[in-house]
Amino acid sequence: MNGIICGDGIARNVIDLWQTVTLFLTIRGISMEKEITEVYCGNGRGKTTLAIGQALRASSQGKSVIIIQFLKGNERRELDFLEELDQLDIKIFRFEKMETCYDQLNEEEQAEEERNILNGLNFARKVIATQECDFLVLDEILGLLDKHIATVDMVVGLLKQKDESMHLILTGNRVDPGILDYVDSVTTITTLGREQNS
Numbered sequence: 574m575n576g577i578i579c580g581d582g583i584a585r586n587v588i589d590l591w592q593t594v595t596l597f598l599t600i601r602g603i604s605m606e607k608e609i610t611e612v613y614c615g616n617g618r619g620k621t622t623l624a625i626g627q628a629l630r631a632s633s634q635g636k637s638v639i640i641i642q643f644l645k646g647n648e649r650r651e652l653d654f655l656e657e658l659d660q661l662d663i664k665i666f667r668f669e670k671m672e673t674c675y676d677q678l679n680e681e682e683q684a685e686e687e688r689n690i691l692n693g694l695n696f697a698r699k700v701i702a703t704q705e706c707d708f709l710v711l712d713e714i715l716g717l718l719d720k721h722i723a724t725v726d727m728v729v730g731l732l733k734q735k736d737e738s739m740h741l742i743l744t745g746n747r748v749d750p751g752i753l754d755y756v757d758s759v760t761t762i763t764t765l766g767r768e769q770n771s
Contacts, residue, residue, distance in 0.1 A: 608707075608740040609757035610732060612748050614715060617762035620744040624710045627742060632661040636707035636740075640665045641697050643690055643713040644720070646674040664706075668693030675720070687722050694723055694731075701734045701741075708740045715745020725751035732756070 611627075613620040628638045638661075646669055668689045671678060675686055697711055711731075717723035728743075732755035735741055743752075748759060 607737045610735060610741045610755065611743070612715070612752075612756050612759045613742065613744045613762065614746060614748045614759065615762040616746060617764040619762055621712050623760070623762070624712060624742045624744050627740075628663065628708055628710050629661070631708040631740065632663050635662075637662045637705075638664070638708045638710070639700055639706040640710040640712060641693055641700075641714075642667050643669075643693060643711070644675045644716045645669070645713060646672055666693065666696065668696065690717065690722055694727065698731055698734065701731055701736075701739065704736055704739060707738070708742075710742045710744070712744050714743050715748055717745075718749050719745070719747060725749050728752055729755055 613623050625640070628640060632638045640663065642665070645667070669675070669686050670689055671682060671686055675683060675690075678686060694714075694717070697709070697714075700706060700709060714723075714728065718725060718728065728749075729752055732741075732752065743756070748756075753759070
């Protein structure tokens with residue numbers, strides 16, 4: 574329960590009551606939790622790290638996780654170790670063929686990669702439509718809007734398909750106002766001070 578400001582004793586009582594109600598409804602087969610759609614955006618570093626942390630937590634709770642990365646090229650393998658952890662159900666997908674990230678490609682290479690990226694977007698649509706996982710991370714999908722690879726309507730179409738049983742995280746530098754009505758939470762990560770210009 575978020576936003577409770579009270580003494581320790583009252584807080585404990587509220588938490589105990591919440592846990593009791595949750596247990597009762599779980600026994601009755603009623604879910605208390607509606608999975609949400611979150612956005613992690615901003616000019617600061619750590620958006621992907623935060624999303625991966627949430628994905629690890631979900632997987633440790635027995636949930637199946639899919640991570641789809643965009644705009645980072647096919648060379649980025651720092652997350653591959655997650656798939657090697659037998660006790661975790663995490664799958665990672667990248668549809669770009671070039672080892673170099675999108676921004677460093679020439680115009681012809683970018684055009685080719687855009688087709689691959691749209692294949693990734695279609696795969697994300699399929700994952701959501703078929704409820705293939707419990708927890709989905711679309712890493713840097715917001716960047717597809719900034720680069721005009723995908724449209725707001727495409728992303729909104731994905732969000733409209735999401736079932737309440739799936740947790741969805743979108744990351745990127747900037748969140749388009751056109752998708753705000755379809756997300757539950759926006760977290761902005763900002764770099765302050767000298768690091769912002771470094």
